[in-house]
Amino acid sequence: MPNYILNTSRQMAKRHGREKRFKWYGRIAIFISIAFLIFMFSAIVFRGASAFQQTKISLDINFSEAIIDPTSSRDPEILKRANYKPVVLESLSNVIPGITDRRDRNRVYKLLSAGAVFDLGEQVASNPKLLGKSKSVWLLASSEVDLFMKGKIDSNISEDLRRLKDKDIEWIEILKSQGKIKKTFNTTLFGKGDSREPEMAGILGAAIGSFFSLLVCFLIAFPLGILTAVYLEEFAKKNFLTDFIEVNINNLAAVPSIVFGLLGLSIFLNFFNLPRSTPLVGGIVLALMTLPTIIIASRSILRSIPQSIRDAALGLGASKTQTTFHHVVPLAMPGMLTGTILGMARALGETAPLLMIGMVAFIVDIPKGVTDVATSLPVQIFLWADSPEKGFVERTSAAIIVLLVFLILMNLCAVYLRKRLERRW
Amino acid sequence: MIYETKTTHEEKGNVPSIMTANNVDVFYGKKQAICNVSLDIPENQITALIGPSGCGKSTFLRCFNRMNDTINICRVSGKIKFSGQDIYEPKVDVVALRSRIGMVFQKANPFPKSIFENVAYGPRIHGLAESKDELESIVVQSLKRAGLYDEVSDRLNEPGTSLSGGQQQRLCIARAIAVDPQVILMDEPCSALDPIATAIIEDLMETMKENYTIVIVTHSMQQAARVSQQTAFFHLGELVESGDTQAIFTNPIQERTQNYISGRIG
Numbered sequence: 001m002p003n004y005i006l007n008t009s010r011q012m013a014k015r016h017g018r019e020k021r022f023k024w025y026g027r028i029a030i031f032i033s034i035a036f037l038i039f040m041f042s043a044i045v046f047r048g049a050s051a052f053q054q055t056k057i058s059l060d061i062n063f064s065e066a067i068i069d070p071t072s073s074r075d076p077e078i079l080k081r082a083n084y085k086p087v088v089l090e091s092l093s094n095v096i097p098g099i100t101d102r103r104d105r106n107r108v109y110k111l112l113s114a115g116a117v118f119d120l121g122e123q124v125a126s127n128p129k130l131l132g133k134s135k136s137v138w139l140l141a142s143s144e145v146d147l148f149m150k151g152k153i154d155s156n157i158s159e160d161l162r163r164l165k166d167k168d169i170e171w172i173e174i175l176k177s178q179g180k181i182k183k184t185f186n187t188t189l190f191g192k193g194d195s196r197e198p199e200m201a202g203i204l205g206a207a208i209g210s211f212f213s214l215l216v217c218f219l220i221a222f223p224l225g226i227l228t229a230v231y232l233e234e235f236a237k238k239n240f241l242t243d244f245i246e247v248n249i250n251n252l253a254a255v256p257s258i259v260f261g262l263l264g265l266s267i268f269l270n271f272f273n274l275p276r277s278t279p280l281v282g283g284i285v286l287a288l289m290t291l292p293t294i295i296i297a298s299r300s301i302l303r304s305i306p307q308s309i310r311d312a313a314l315g316l317g318a319s320k321t322q323t324t325f326h327h328v329v330p331l332a333m334p335g336m337l338t339g340t341i342l343g344m345a346r347a348l349g350e351t352a353p354l355l356m357i358g359m360v361a362f363i364v365d366i367p368k369g370v371t372d373v374a375t376s377l378p379v380q381i382f383l384w385a386d387s388p389e390k391g392f393v394e395r396t397s398a399a400i401i402v403l404l405v406f407l408i409l410m411n412l413c414a415v416y417l418r419k420r421l422e423r424r425w
Numbered sequence: 426m427i428y429e430t431k432t433t434h435e436e437k438g439n440v441p442s443i444m445t446a447n448n449v450d451v452f453y454g455k456k457q458a459i460c461n462v463s464l465d466i467p468e469n470q471i472t473a474l475i476g477p478s479g480c481g482k483s484t485f486l487r488c489f490n491r492m493n494d495t496i497n498i499c500r501v502s503g504k505i506k507f508s509g510q511d512i513y514e515p516k517v518d519v520v521a522l523r524s525r526i527g528m529v530f531q532k533a534n535p536f537p538k539s540i541f542e543n544v545a546y547g548p549r550i551h552g553l554a555e556s557k558d559e560l561e562s563i564v565v566q567s568l569k570r571a572g573l574y575d576e577v578s579d580r581l582n583e584p585g586t587s588l589s590g591g592q593q594q595r596l597c598i599a600r601a602i603a604v605d606p607q608v609i610l611m612d613e614p615c616s617a618l619d620p621i622a623t624a625i626i627e628d629l630m631e632t633m634k635e636n637y638t639i640v641i642v643t644h645s646m647q648q649a650a651r652v653s654q655q656t657a658f659f660h661l662g663e664l665v666e667s668g669d670t671q672a673i674f675t676n677p678i679q680e681r682t683q684n685y686i687s688g689r690i691g
Contacts, residue, residue, distance in 0.1 A: 238497055308530060308532055308534035309537075310495070311492065311528075311534065312530065312536060312600075315527065316524070316527070316600065316601070317520050317523035317547065318550050319520050322550055326546075331537065
């Protein structure tokens with residue numbers, strides 16, 4: 001009996017060594033990728049986590065009718081735009097002693113967000129009974145105060161180098177000692193549109209814009225992509241023309257997305273005169289960009305459906321259309337949906353084409369339909385990352401977290417659909 | 426170009442032919458897969474096509490219900506008549522043709538649907554049942570004829586793919602029967618089955634031939650000898666010899682047939 005079966009020869013040792021080395025290369029590669037991923041995620045979460053809280057200051061406001069609505073009109077528009085600065089200042093000076101001169105009054109007023117008075121206006125307009133009464137209200141603090149409360153401003157550095165002066169910090173400490181300043185969950189971030197003031201800026205507008213864009217994208221790309229794939233794969237004769245189309249679809253999938261943006265700009269905006277900066281055009285452009293991905297994914301799924309299923313139906317006398325739509329497409333649907341969702345997830349994260357069609361504008365309003373001007377989540381991130389205000393740093397990261405959560409949800413949805421709808425044969 | 430080797434035993438009796446193939450050539454692109462084959466398929470009998478792998482017997486079988494149409498590069502010439510009508514004429518409706526000539530494939534290929542739906546699909550697309558009850562009775566009848574009903578009567582709603590290999594193949598036979606065809610083409614239906622399942626299907630074919638004409642491709646000579654009345658031996662795309670099964674196996678005329686059935690080629 002040959003002895004090399006049981007004894008390890010030099011050659012065997014070499015083979016084992018090669019196998020071991022290869023395993024370790026793989027492990028190291030995975031380790032490095034995971035390390036980078038963890039590094040990236042933790043950096044984003046570390047920066048963005050604080051943005052989910054915002055600082056508010058509690059004030060006992062005396063809604064004096066003489067100041068707010070001297071004519072007793074009770075007109076909501078007047079109530080909204082009334083001058084609330086005196087009532088706010090009055091209540092501030094009740095809390096913080098020693099505010100007498102004009103400069104101090106203006107400084108202490110700056111502790112609050114510029115949006116605080118609008119907030120008061122909204123409250124009074126929706127509930128005019130507040131007039132003449134006194135009520136304790138939590139008002140948004142300014143971004144600088146917010147950053148200080150989150151420990152992001154070092155009070156030890158020279159006063160000249162920070163916008164929050166020693167006096168401001170003193171006042172904040174007074175508010176703190178009275179329990180009149182606190183950090184709460186940041187509802188503004190999730191409930192408002194964009195703003196120039198970091199503390200008033202939210203991503204709801206961008207999220208809704210993204211939603212409408214993706215909706216348009218889905219409604220166009222899904223049926224078009226799937227029907228194209230089914231036709232090319234099941235019905236079209238294989239000839240020069242279909243080969244040519246196939247090559248072009250594959251090329252389109254690799255075209256830089258900004259080119260699709262330029263296409264949208266020149267065709268949909270300039271030629272068809274569709275409304276600028278709207279999810280409608282954004283969705284169409286994203287659909288064009290997603291189509292090749294969906295077609296390629298769907299075709300490869302269709303190709304993987306065993307021929308025996310088609311033979312079975314055809315052998316029974318089913319027509320080509322019946323075979324395709326009764327048997328092949330239902331079997332391919334989970335895979336097609338997965339491909340579509342993955343394509344849409346890519347579209348959700350796409351910025352470049354939207355820049356070209358004007359979805360990069362500063363838009364405060366929350367869009368109500370596909371023809372309202374809007375921006376989208378990744379564009380909002382781009383805009384905020386570009387802003388000089390320090391308060392936007394954490395909000396940029398928070399918006400990235402929200403975008404990532406959406407992407408993960410979509411991918412999970414794809415995995416779930418695949419597991420759920422998959423049928424074995 | 427093609428030299429004639431076909432020989433026919435003249436002892437079929439007077440069984441009328443339901444299908445006749447005349448000078449059939451099949452090309453895959455430039456490659457010729459079938460050379461000038463002529464064969465009659467007698468009604469209510471079992472015709473076995475035998476021959477070594479790649480000899481074109483499956484290709485020839487697929488000509489009878491034009492399944493070769495699904496292969497782009499495949500071209501068929503010659504005449505194949507079904508009840509006197511040329512099935513390759515342009516006006517022939519392939520869908521209607523395939524409802525008259527059913528097919529059972531090598532690998533059992535039930536739809537990934539329930540047993541009931543598998544059998545009901547054919548009658549449904551051809552509108553054979555007016556009501557739900559009628560459809561149900563067609564399904565039950567077909568399953569009974571395929572000898573499967575007793576085994577699955579209590580689980581018609583379970584997926585067809587949950588059955589065993591032999592049961593799946595009988596389900597495919599039931600599915601083919603449900604459309605009420607005249608001819609059933611079987612492409613090596615037992616090649617993936619164990620001997621017991623094979624025996625069940627062979628018995629089934631024996632009873633089925635009263636109602637249907639069966640053409641079966643098989644690579645098992647024993648199976649051809651057991652079940653068929655007529656046998657055709659193919660070699661390299663040519664029909665070498667055809668005729669009464671017993672005669673072919675006991676007294677072949679051609680040397681190639683002799684060599685094949687005695688195991689010297691193939």
